[in-house]
Amino acid sequence: MTGALLFGLAGAALVGCGVYGLLTAPGALGRVLGFNILGGGVFLMFGVVARRGAGAGFGADPVPQALVITGIVVAFCATALAVALLVRLCAVQAEAARGGDGDKET
Amino acid sequence: MSLVFDAVLCLVLLAGALGVVTTGAARPAVIAFIGYGLLLGLAWVRLAAVDVALTEIAIGSGISGVVLLRCVRALPAEPLTPAPNRMLKPLAAVVSITIAAALAAVVLALPEPAPSRAADVAAALPATDLGNPVTGVLLVFRALDTLLEKVVLLLSLVGVWALSRDPACRGRPAPLSPEPAPAPSAFLARVLAPIGVLVGLYLLWAGADHPGGAFQSGAVLAAMGLLLVMGDQIRTPAAESRGLRLLLLAGPFGFLAVGFAGWATAGVFLGYPPGAEKAVIIAVEVAITVSIAVTLGLIVLGPPAGEERP
Incomplete structure (x- = not known):
């Protein structure tokens, strides 16, 4: 049992946690968080592949590392867009609720 | 241990x-x-x-x-929680544990010896004059991924701005807090921001040979910009400003221009001119760092609130 293997198993468990969050979260924000945890687990498993590919004087294979860095940034982009959509949706719903009470003539 | x-x-x-x-x-x-x-x-x-x-x-x-x-x-404050099906949580737990167990089995069955491109990277790295193999992969060997990811980052900002109430995306993003910044916040921004900017620039400069690089540096610089906004030291920028849009586009389009120039100088898309690789790579890194920093900061600040009323 090596350290890299341990992190690989942890990555698999994180994916499980993320799927559970995606399925059971009460609100959209919880689903976004679950999606991020799922992604973190997948990246960690890929990191274990990188660590096992250590060689030629590098502590870990640089190609998977670079792909994970790209993946983290793309996951952030998706998260930011999802969150912006969520905030706007809530603003629209709040406006609709207020509009139901009074100034319909405008 | x-x-x-x-x-x-x-x-x-x-x-x-x-x-x-x-x-x-x-x-x-x-x-x-x-x-x-x-x-x-x-x-x-x-x-x-x-x-x-x-x-x-x-x-x-x-x-x-x-x-x-x-x-x-x-x-x-309280999101509407529809009463979940009683069976949902146990079922979700079973599905998640099955997926995790299957992935764990895959991890335990990884091939031995592990496949690796480390030797290829080590053999090709001296030609780029870079010491950090990850920067080499990001900016040279897999430059197309990095270029497309810059475009994704920009598209994400376009998506956020598209949610603005103003159809022309003018004006400044809403301030982070309606109240003026408290004194400790302003003090922290004044003391920490210069140090943080220095750290960000160091990460960029050291990224060629040591851990660090454009993303990490861009994220630190964006954080310092946000700190200054939170401390009321600078105003949020107006979205229609030409200078701002130029900064946003400098990275992706500068990288793309270098990519097309690669056909003329190196005979291949995204090739670097032989002999001047390092200088061009550093120029590209500086341009994308600036764009990353500005894009990340603007994504956090949110959509512009429309034109200001005088």
Whole structure:
């Protein structure tokens, strides 16, 4: 049992946690968080592949590392867009609720 | 001894992730998620991937954390929770455990000896004059991925701006807080921002040979910009400003221009001119760092609020 293997198993468990969050979260924000945890687990498993590919004087294979860095940034982009959509949706719903009470003539 | 540390780290990481998905309230879940991101960064250090650790902590935990915390404040206090089916949670648990077990089996069955491109990178790296293999892969060997990811980042900002109430996307984003910044906040911004900018520039400069690089540097610079906005030291920029849009486009389009020039100088798309690789790579890195910093900051600040009324 090596350290890299341990992190690989942890990555698999994180994916499980993320799927559970995606399925059971009460609100959209919880689903976004679950999606991020799922992604973190997948990246960690890929990191274990990188660590096992250590060689030629590098502590870990640089190609998977670079792909994970790209993946983290793309996951952030998706998260930011999802969150912006969520905030706007809530603003629209709040406006609709207020509009139901009074100034319909405008 | 280090195996014990790894085991404890894995357990704490899992506990953090479980905390995020089982906490009902939004704010504790987001705060747990930020902590989880920091622990994940530590796991990356243990996997000898310091560049990934820096990116995870700066972007996956830091900037994502700010975006999510802003979202928590904008959402209504108690989200409408439809009474979930009683069977949902046990079923979801069974599905998740099955998926995790299948992935664990895959991890245990990874081929031995492990496939690796490390030797190829080591053989090709001297031609680029770079010392950090990850920067070499990002900017030379897999430059197309990096270019497309810059475009994704820009598209994400376009998506956020498209949610503005003003169809022409004019004006400044809404301030982070309606009240003026408290004195400690302003003081912190004045003291910390110069140091942070220096750290960000160092990460960019050192990224050629040591862990660091455009993303990590861009994220630190964006954080310093946000700190200055929170401390009321600078105003949020107006979205229609030409200079701002030029900064946003400098990275992706500068990189694209170098890519097309590659056909003329090196005979291949995204090739670097022979003999001047390092200078061109550094110029590209500076341009994309500036664009990353500005784009990340603007994504956090949110859509512009429309033209100001005098």
